[in-house]
Amino acid sequence: MxxxxxxxxxxxxxxxxxxxxxxxxxxxxxxxxxxxxITKSGFFYHFRDKNELAHELLRRYIAEDHRILDELFGRAAELSDDPLQAFLIGLKMLAELMADLPGGHPGCMIASICYQERLFDRRVVDLNREAIESVNSRIRSHLEAIAAAGPPREPVDIAVMAEMLSCIIDGGIIMAKVTGDPHRLVRQILAYRTFVKMQFAGPSAAGVSPRSRGVAAE
Amino acid sequence: MxxxxxxxxxxxxxxxxxxxxxxxxxxxxxxxxxxxxITKSGFFYHFRDKNELAHELLRRYIAEDHRILDELFGRAAELSDDPLQAFLIGLKMLAELMADLPGGHPGCMIASICYQERLFDRRVVDLNREAIESVNSRIRSHLEAIAAAGPPREPVDIAVMAEMLSCIIDGGIIMAKVTGDPHRLVRQILAYRTFVKMQFAGPSAAGVSPRSRGVAAE
DNA sequence: GCATTTCCGTACCGCAGGTACAGTTTTGGA
DNA sequence: TCCAAAACTGTACCTGCGGTACGGAAATGC
Incomplete structure (x- = not known):
């Protein structure tokens, strides 16, 4: 066992x-x-066929992804009561996490499967969609808490801003892998962080609502 | 022939x-x-092996990509002399172009190859890197012209903001494909547009330098 | 010590990538 | 109109891999 x-x-x-x-x-x-x-027999003892391997591969990746995100933003929430500051801290910690990966991020399983859709059955494809929507939902809830304290400077749908982080990460991973420069992903996450900061805590928007000064604010 | x-x-x-x-x-x-x-013999008349097919596939994709981008931002430049307005117009046209694709964007060849690196020889991998840097360079030149007229509201490296568009597009394509909603890509491009607009033409930054009011400004 | 879990060995099938090469049709130009 | 080059077709073959089937062995845990 x-x-x-x-x-x-x-x-x-x-x-x-x-x-x-x-x-x-x-x-x-x-x-x-x-x-x-191991031997081929050993492999087929654990997985019925290749499709089941794909399914378990994705399931494990998603579980780990959620675990990391929850722990990261959970710790960030302990460092600041203000939703905006907590989110900004979480983003910075995410960037540091990516920067500390030896050899850079190996790639996003969701993106990989996305570009090979037709290879998998509906269970895998559906799981992939649920995974990305789940991440979007997690981020959106943070942004909604932030927006509750004050409207963004420019009218951008909260859901779109949440999805943007997923896009930045997936796009940043590709950028980092293609160029061979892992830091590009880090820079993109920090650029997204700047966008969020500017939307909800820009210097000219200060004073609209009481924003506490967290450690991640610069 | x-x-x-x-x-x-x-x-x-x-x-x-x-x-x-x-x-x-x-x-x-x-x-x-x-x-x-055609027949298998016919295929191998045109391509020595599968690797050459990959190379030509990428070459053609890149050429078409550059052609589209140049034409798009070229037309945008004709509509406004102001670099910022021209770029914002170009982004809006890009979003419209993506919205008009029947069935949504089929996928980015660069991203696809990126997630199958080890399959290809160095020629293909190098070409992929050159392609993405070339796009980055094109976007960066636009942003540099914009920044020359006035600094961004928040200090973000121009190169990072240029790369961000590539990331948004690649990430947006994945988001659209996985969710089955082509409009998500469109929304992300427009969100990036908002970011650029806020950085260089936000209401509280007005008056720093003479910005002409273009058709794409809202 | 005994059943269950966890694997190994072997043999086999079918399919697709890829090679080789001779032959055939189509095409464009002199 | 003819001819040489271009653009294919047809056939035969080798290799490697995914996948199946099944019997058996060793390790594990109670």
Missing amino acids: RKGEATRERILDVAEASVLAKGFAATSIEEVIAEAG | RKGEATRERILDVAEASVLAKGFAATSIEEVIAEAG
């Missing part, structure tokens, strides 16, 4: 790296089992 | 759609030639 879990995780680790580097179709089971140190 | 070109383009059309929907490895030559109405 415990040993089985470990092997399963090892298979998923190897497969995830391969999928993000070569795509799902080019991720050969032979290569995965060779790197994971 | 002319007939050969047409067949070649037809192959590339079919292959491009398949690559953006299933990935490169899963794009079977058998399927491409069936849809293009």
